Amino acid sequence: AQSVTQLGSHVSVSEGALVLLRCNYSSSVPPYLFWYVQYPNQGLQLLLKYTSAATLVKGINGFEAEFKKSETSFHLTKPSAHMSDAAEYFCAVSLSNDYKLSFGAGTTVTVRA
């Protein structure tokens, strides 16, 4: 079975600073990996996904993530945080042949002015 672990349930950054959210996965077969964002009282929105193509994936809102097989990681970064990035972020994994998502526990990002 596949699973993800998100390191850090809360991250606080200053506006303009680097955002780094950590995600490690376990999977018995090549995984698909995703990052979703959830704003208060809203559903999840896909930020980006890795589906075995380029290991550096660019997503919406200036976010990107790098798939590192040797480290079983898929960390999410954004060079310069904006106030609008305050939200909860979820890493998720699915097997390449069944598309069922398994989510991490989430990381809440707060951005300080």
Added chain:
Amino acid sequence: EAGVAQSPRYKIIEKRQSVAFWCNPISGHATLYWYQQILGQGPKLLIQFQNNGVVDDSQLPKDRFSAERLKGVDSTLKIQPAKLEDSAVYLCASSFGGEAHYNEQFFGPGTRLTVL
């Protein structure tokens, strides 16, 4: 293109009462999912439909939860009777389905259930 619609957005009930949630997926999406998101946790899949058939309901507490998608379009999720631990956000998602097209899931805004 309209997104995934869910209603109601909020529901407060007392334990042992019953409740139902409704979901209308994106038009043309064959696959529909119901997730339970407990505060502080990631969403957990309850049930997956492909058209009007159940693909996976292994995580659905079948003694109290039921779901249907009779015409392969909209779906209802029911809890009867509700317990305190059912307090959560219930998310509906849909996807196009089919192996030739990556199966991205689109999520609705969710229904926040509070059981008192």
